[in-house]
Amino acid sequence: MSKSHLLKTAEIEKISHLDYFNIAVSVDCVIFGYDDKELKVLLIKSDLEEFEGLYSLLGDLVRPDEDLDSASYRILKERTGLDDVYLEQVHAFGETGRHPSGRVITIAYYSLIDIKNHKLQLSHNELHWHSLGEIRKLAFDHKKILDTSLRRLQEKVMEDPIIFNLLPEKFSLRELQELYESILGVELDRRNFRKKISVKDWLQDLNEMETNLSHRPGKLYSVKKQYQRKIQQA
Amino acid sequence: MSKSHLLKTAEIEKISHLDYFNIAVSVDCVIFGYDDKELKVLLIKSDLEEFEGLYSLLGDLVRPDEDLDSASYRILKERTGLDDVYLEQVHAFGETGRHPSGRVITIAYYSLIDIKNHKLQLSHNELHWHSLGEIRKLAFDHKKILDTSLRRLQEKVMEDPIIFNLLPEKFSLRELQELYESILGVELDRRNFRKKISVKDWLQDLNEMETNLSHRPGKLYSVKKQYQRKIQQA
DNA sequence: GTAATAATATGTACCTTTTACACATTAAAG
DNA sequence: CTTTAATGTGTAAAAGGTACATATTATTAC
Incomplete structure (x- = not known):
């Protein structure tokens, strides 16, 4: 069964x-x-x-x-x-x-x-x-x-910090933006997106950079501990 | 049973x-x-x-x-x-x-x-x-x-015109506002409330007035026909 | 090592929405 | 006709959202 x-x-x-x-x-x-x-x-x-x-x-x-x-x-x-x-x-x-x-x-x-x-x-x-x-x-x-x-x-x-469950622990703002775009089915402006995210104060700057890219790497972030919720109650 | x-x-x-x-x-x-x-x-x-x-x-x-x-x-x-x-x-x-x-x-x-x-x-x-x-x-x-x-x-x-199911067919803006206040548990400013509602364009002005009041009566409205939804699907 | 590449990082002006707030008007009652 | 208790309305300031361009940086190719 x-x-x-x-x-x-x-x-x-x-x-x-x-x-x-x-x-x-x-x-x-x-x-x-x-x-x-x-x-x-x-x-x-x-x-x-x-x-x-x-x-x-x-x-x-x-x-x-x-x-x-x-x-x-x-x-x-x-x-x-x-x-x-x-x-x-x-x-x-x-x-x-x-x-x-x-x-x-x-x-x-x-x-x-x-x-x-x-x-x-x-x-x-x-x-x-x-x-x-x-x-x-x-x-x-x-x-x-x-x-x-x-x-x-x-x-x-956009209201709750649940999206980070779809990402690895460390991610760049570009990765986060691309994920939002996939979910919402729209393109977002990079500068406005970053402003909006930074206001929410969900992210921890890790002072690390992306690696293994053939271009300028971006900063890496993780979600702050207090927003790592896994369960959602009624 | x-x-x-x-x-x-x-x-x-x-x-x-x-x-x-x-x-x-x-x-x-x-x-x-x-x-x-x-x-x-x-x-x-x-x-x-x-x-x-x-x-x-x-x-x-x-x-x-x-x-x-x-x-x-x-x-x-x-x-x-x-x-x-x-x-x-x-x-x-x-x-x-x-x-x-x-x-x-x-x-x-x-x-x-x-x-x-x-x-x-x-x-x-x-x-x-x-x-x-x-x-x-x-x-x-x-x-x-x-x-x-x-x-x-x-x-x-505030998003959907469902509130009118709680009101009689004809109602004044004051009645509508008081109902919103009961549901939301907050007080609302009369002018701002009216502006917000009028932007939504849910209401039909009936060109009638309240009666049997001991003060100046308000206009009566009803919800427009196209918003009289009764059923909400998944 | 220098130039080309492909991305990151950032700020400002405009527009829209939200908020705070006060006064003239009206119907009824006395 | 005055008092009462409400209706009806506008504007200025603040906050939030949108549109948009340039300088910077690590890597790669030469």
């Missing part, structure tokens, strides 16, 4: 005579990463016949004895090996027809991880990073979940 | 041997109203022994064949007789210990209704309007749900 959040039809039927307990609850994680100057999301090939060839988000059923938040942490840990991630609940999706095998409502979370730093065990898992621009269709209602999560991330990213 | 969203312990135990289907799903509605210059919320006396004397939000279990949104509409309709209301999903609350009788996760919605216009059948129902300032403690985790919903309403109310 932990290998997939998909329900087998037999399991649904076994309990369908019970009136109020034949709704299954799952958690789906929109795992955002940033690499190669593009915002990406971690997807798995759907193993459901109905969705052959399509990818889906990572999810699993919620266990009777675990909190919703814990379930999303567990899924991330099981699938990626990571346990030090930013996670935030987005929305509950519960239309009757959303799962072909039966009634499953799902609570969507998004998470932000630093692809480079955390080496995932992707290969044996059929997990792959997909650029957001290239995703047209996903299994279930996962495209809608992805869109909603991205919108939520966009709304939040 | 439709009379309450509370679970009887026997029902929980009957299905507890099933691994993934003994999570019940409920919907709880934070029903906001505005009357007597105060923001109010509709509560019912808890019929659970554990919460004797406490009030709780209106909720019910989600039926296997109904969408989450439909469930929240149904609850509102059953409890208040209203079917023309603004509803928006807020958050899923799913800690293991949140319901004393078993595992129940709940999806919270808030709704905005015009108390004066819609005469509810409150009496036979043990339903009562409570001023937000006076609520200290509620059954279950409903205080937390209420706080989260209010915060969400506050974030949204």
